[in-house]
Every structure is written in C-alpha cells, then in structure tokens.
Amino acid sequence: MGSIRWGRVAGWAVLVVVMLVTLFPFYWMLRTSFSNTRALAGGASDLLPVDFTLGAYRRVLGLSTTAEAIAEGGSSGTVSFWLYLRNSIVVSTVTTLGQVFFSSMAAYAFSRLRWPGRNALFTVFVTALMVPPIFTTLPNFVLVKDLGLLNTYLGIVLPHLLMTPFAVFFLRQFFLGINASVEEAARIDGAGHVRTFFRIVLPMSKGPIATLAILTYITSWNDYFWPLLVGKAENVRVLTVALGIFRSQTPQGSPDWAGLMAATLFAALPIMVLFAVLGRRVIDSIGYTGVK
C-alpha cells in the first residue's frame, strides 16, 4: 500500500512540474510586457516586471509619443495593433461562417440524401486530406495573384471560405448519426429538404457545429503562412503576420522585448478568452478530431 501511495505522490510531482513548465512562458510574457525594455538587461531574472510601466502596451496600441517610445527601448515608428486585431477578426469570422455553413450543406448531401456519385465525390474530397498544404498553396498564390486579389480580405479568406475536406468529413460523421425517423416525420409533414436541413438537422447538430466553428476560428486566427503570402499590406495585415514583422525590427540594436511580449499577449488573448469560456467543448473535441 505504501509503495502505491508514493507512486501517486511522485506522479503528482511530475504532473505539477509539467503544468509549471507549460504555464511559465505565459507568465513570462505577462511579466515582460509590463517591463521597461531598457531596464530588462539589469533585472533579467527578476520574477516581477522590471521598472513597471504600461509603456509597452501604449507603444503597441499606438498611444505613445515617439519620445516616450524611444525612452523605453521602442521604435520611433508607430504601430497599431488595433488595426491588425480588426483584420484578424474580419478574416477569422468570415472564414468560419462561410466554411462551417457551406461545409454543413455538403455534409448534409453526403449523409442524408441519396444520389448517384455521392460516395465517389466524398472519397475524392477526403483524399485531399492527404495532400500537404504547400503543394496547393503555391498554385493558389498564383491564382489569387492572377485574380488581382493580393492584399485583399477576399484573397486571404477565399481558399478556406467554401469548404475544407476536414470540415465536411467532421460534420458528415455527426449527420450520419441523426435518427432518420425525426427527418422522415418532417418529410411526412410536407417539409422539403431545405426546410428539413435548416429546421431539423442544423438545430439538432448545434453541438458539433459549435465545436467545428471554434476549431476553425482558432486555426484561422493562428494561421501565418497563407496571410504572409497574400496579405502583407498594412490594411489587411493580420496579427500573426504583424508579429513577424514587428519581431524583425530591432529599433535600438535589439528587439523591443517588452513591446514584442505585449503584442504577442494581445494577439493570444482573444483565443485564451475563447478557450476559458468554451474550453470544455474544445477539450472534448480532441478525441474526435484525431482519433475516431
């Protein structure tokens, strides 16, 4: 008995260390963001912010004057992460709404309707899951460029607006599980397929649709490669791309660390809030997305 209890203690000790290692970088982000970049070298190991200031946030949100920014190790040019925040919200929201809606329509046709070619087309869709994104990304860039959509919202959202193979696959699995009798009852009452889809299938699948929407939103919010290729211009630049550019600026010989950490926190915060509110749904979805 004693040995088992010691085993549990050791197990918990490891678990606590893992959680600390997981959380420490988030704390360090916070701690650094409230520091003065110029003072950081002097207190590199201080657990609390060095020379506490809100200057980093003021710089990143475009509120500080050039003199103030330079005094705290920032750059003289103003940046406005509000603009990038807006761009990220527009891109992620439009992508999520379009992708989930159109994918659920397709999933309905693949699961609840009978038509020739259904399984063949579905197999083709699912095969696309095997193709590494880079293979289609380069030609997609050429396409978006030829359409004159570089540096537009439309160009950034288009490739994932109408479907992803994963979204169709994910929703089809759930629609297959809906009891046919409910649907038949609606059909007997004279409801067409459109009505059945909107009034019966969608409301009954609120859970999985919400889960997919959250996953899509997070994926879109965190995407870097595609917006880097097609949306570098300031007016459509999303947060991830803005962070990469901000990092490559070294105003006074080294990066403006406090500003950079304030900016990363600003970029990560919406996802962390989303996770805090809807965390259980995200965690429960992990079993479905990877192992089914």
Place this chain on the structure above:
Amino acid sequence: MTSDTVRAAPRATPGTVPDPPPRSLRQRLGDLPVAIMFVLPATIGFAVFYLWPALRGAYLSLTKFNVLTPPTFIGLENYERLFGDRLFWNALKVTAEYVVLNIVTQTVAAMLLAVLMYRLTKSMVVRGVVLLPYLVANVVVALVWYWMLDFQIGVVNNMIEWLGLDRVAFFGSDWAIPTIAGINTWRHTGYTALLIFAGLQMIPPSVYEAASIDGASEWKTFWRVTLPLLRPVMALVMVLSVIGSFQVFDTIAVTTAGGPINATRVIYFYIYDMAFNRFNFGYAAALSSVLFVLLAGIAYLQLRLSRAGESDLRGS
C-alpha cells in the same frame, strides 16, 4: 498554421449508408437535383482551391516560371537539378534531424503525461492547461521562447548561469534545430497527450482487472497490456505528428529564418524561399511534389509497419 489541418486529419471512412438497388430512372437519380444545390458551393471550393491547384502544381513543376512571365515547359529539368542541389539535400537532412528530435521527445513526453492524467485525475483544469500551448499561434509560441532563450538576457540562460554552467547559444548553428524541436515539443505535447488519453479511455477496465488478478506489476502491465492495446491509436497519432512535423515553418520563419547560414533551412522554408525570394516557382513546385511523395511514402510505411487497421481487442 497549415500543419495543424494535417495533424487533425481523421481517418477516411467512405460512405456507410447503403444504397437500395436502383429501379426506375427517377429512383436512380434519387435526390440528385436538391443534392446538387447542397453540394455545389463546397464542390466549387474544392475544385478551385484544392483540385485545380494540385493539377497546376504538378504541371508547374515541369516548367520554368517566375510568376511575372508565363511558364515555359522544360520537362523533367527541375527534378534533375534537384539531385545535384546541395541545399536541397541539406534541407532534407536538417528536416529529418528536426523531425526525429521533435517526434521522439514529444511522443515520450505525451505518453508519460497521458498515463499520469489517466491514473491520477480527470480534471478539466489539468487538461485545459496542458492543451493551452497548442491553441496559441505558432508565431506567438516562437517569439516567447525566442525571448526566454535569448543569449544575453533570456531567463533560461540566466538560470543556466546560476547553476554554474556556460550560457548556451540556443539559436546558434549547433543548437538551433534541437531548440526549435524543443519549442514545438512544448507546444504539441499536451495535445498529443490528450489524443493518447482518449485512446487509453477506450481500453476496457476488465483487461486491467485480468492483469492484476494474474499478479502483473504496473510496469509489466504498461508494456504488455496498455501499449499493445494502444497500438492503433498510437499508429494514427504518429502518422499525424510526423506529417505535421515535416511541415515546420512558422517557428523558423520568425526566429532564425533558415540560419545561421543553412542550419535551419528546413524543406518547407527552402520551398518558400525558392518561390518568394528567388522567384523560382517551377523549381519550388518540383520541391513540393517531392515533399508530397515523401510524406505519402512515410505515412504508408508507418501504417503498414504498425498494422494500424487491426486492433488486438477484436476477437479476444
């Protein structure tokens, strides 16, 4: 975050609703008119942004193309050039190093974490905390660690010095690949652990009861019972993580940008560089075709070797 769509890719199970034997034309067509309406937007999206670019990519790999002028067909020249391209072989080598380091550390850590969670707690808070790094953008994760691992004033190097050891140039040529592998292990361990955790929960408790009646120790039970029963899940987890790992880009793009010299010029970054800095789209397309074939081959081998489709539970 392109790699994650692949990481989360589920297994394909083509249509399971059986069709009744067709009779009249009307019955054979079934719900076709309304089905077309439902499936049309997604099919357009698929055709324009998946199918067409895949075909175009294959064609572009046979051309010389700088985006500004129309592509000229050059046959297999790009693929021939590849054999003599030292940077390509270097990219493969560097990527392989990264993948091995990342996958080994991540899988071992995730397995340990999953077993600990399974034995100790069902707490949603614990699961939420370990998942957190995975939900934050690669770019954010990379920048935080870039700061923490800074040579001069990074907190990690301060701790190392405090322990009486020499400071480490984490992003120097010797350490850059292990460092980036470590950063992504930090990001993905919790997610992978939750996948394994889901697999552990599918093992019926009766199996453990039987093992304990037979007097098997915990250690033995893990190796002889848990691990074999987990094989189908692990096979899938490994395939998805390896494919995802091969496509590392974001972390490198915002930290070392391929350097120092070519120490972290992984295949994805090399393709990006070739297309968007050297405007050699044809060659970049050939490189991505090779990556595609390579990944498909690796996935196929992994699935074959791990007999992923079979479960040891069936028939027992």
